[in-house]
Amino acid sequence: MRSLLLSRRDLDFLLNDWLQVEKLTSRPRFAAHDRDTFAAVLDLAEEVATEHFAPHRKLSDAHEPVFDGERVHLPAEVGEALRVLAGTGMIGAAMDESVGGMQLPQVVAQACFLWLHAANVGTAAYPFLTVANANLLLAHGSPEQVDTWVRPMVEGRFTGTMCLSEPQAGSSLSDVTTRAEARPDGTYRVTGTKMWISGGDHELSENIVHLVLARIPGSPPGVRGISLFVVPRFLMAADGAVGERNDVVLAGLNHKMGYRGTVNTLLNFGEGRFTTGGEPGAVGYLVGEPGQGLAQMFHMMNEARVG
Numbered sequence: 001m002r003s004l005l006l007s008r009r010d011l012d013f014l015l016n017d018w019l020q021v022e023k024l025t026s027r028p029r030f031a032a033h034d035r036d037t038f039a040a041v042l043d044l045a046e047e048v049a050t051e052h053f054a055p056h057r058k059l060s061d062a063h064e065p066v067f068d069g070e071r072v073h074l075p076a077e078v079g080e081a082l083r084v085l086a087g088t089g090m091i092g093a094a095m096d097e098s099v100g101g102m103q104l105p106q107v108v109a110q111a112c113f114l115w116l117h118a119a120n121v122g123t124a125a126y127p128f129l130t131v132a133n134a135n136l137l138l139a140h141g142s143p144e145q146v147d148t149w150v151r152p153m154v155e156g157r158f159t160g161t162m163c164l165s166e167p168q169a170g171s172s173l174s175d176v177t178t179r180a181e182a183r184p185d186g187t188y189r190v191t192g193t194k195m196w197i198s199g200g201d202h203e204l205s206e207n208i209v210h211l212v213l214a215r216i217p218g219s220p221p222g223v224r225g226i227s228l229f230v231v232p233r234f235l236m237a238a239d240g241a242v243g244e245r246n247d248v249v250l251a252g253l254n255h256k257m258g259y260r261g262t263v264n265t266l267l268n269f270g271e272g273r274f275t276t277g278g279e280p281g282a283v284g285y286l287v288g289e290p291g292q293g294l295a296q297m298f299h300m301m302n303e304a305r306v307g
């Protein structure tokens, strides 16, 4: 029996009869695909959603994340579902083959992700945030940042977050006070507190790539003074392995009705618990140019509907 999460018949009608997605295969970007490959990846999404995401949606809502002071505990089924998804390669469904993606049309990739959303919005938030984070870095990051952070996210080894809100700054992002001080080696040291960060701390991935809005001292007031930084949970060693802990500290979990399957966090950057190189502040890497942070972040916010 087909899944009852969505009507595949309706989805096929919308994609094939109404939108005529097959015509996209005449474009060089999608030339490797045809109607059969679109159908195959939709079958896969339906299977993963039905067999691995849907069965634990009540469980992870009833057993929200728990912080024991050191680690966040989630139902094992969440991690298992994400491992299965990573194995399908679907995280990079619409991304370039050059970064490990499938280079599918966005409309087909979104139809695949719809299955995961329909099955379990809490577990689906982790890959959706990760895809949006990776897409932001593909648009605005350096080639080195793409190699270091995007490729492992596409492989499903790293997950991503967006860190905009602060306890005193929600809609009013011009009030962001998190600071990023430049160091002679070109890196930054980030200090401040971010509130309501979805997927901010867990053991589901080898590393968490936080995209953080912060001010470089001396920047203009208001949103023009906000820049964007990659601040990873773990620094990367010279050989490309996941290295020492960065000073990103989980201060506590937030509880939200209706969306309890996704861990939501209060994060302290530069609290001093994991000081690296004897200097205060979490190590951060500027994305693009200073002062472009909010515009860049909208690249992710417009996509990460679950943030």
Ligand SMILES: Cc1cc2nc3c(=O)[nH]c(=O)nc-3n(C[C@H](O)[C@H](O)[C@H](O)COP(=O)(O)OP(=O)(O)OC[C@H]3O[C@@H](n4cnc5c(N)ncnc54)[C@H](O)[C@@H]3O)c2cc1C
Binding pocket: 161, 162, 163, 164, 165, 169, 170, 171, 172, 195, 196, 197, 198, 199, 256, 259, 264, 306, 307
């Ligand atoms: C489930 C969930 C997940 C989240 N995940 C993330 C995340 O991953 N990363 C992150 O950075 N943040 C996250 N957030 C925070 C979210 O982005 C903020 O809640 C949002 O920016 C609103 O801020 P606030 O809650 O402080 O509300 P406020 O800014 O205090 O707004 C309260 C009310 O006042 C209204 N209001 C505010 N300013 C004005 C104005 N100038 N004129 C008229 N009305 C106004 C708003 O519309 C709203 O109705 C998450 C929030 C939720 C609920």
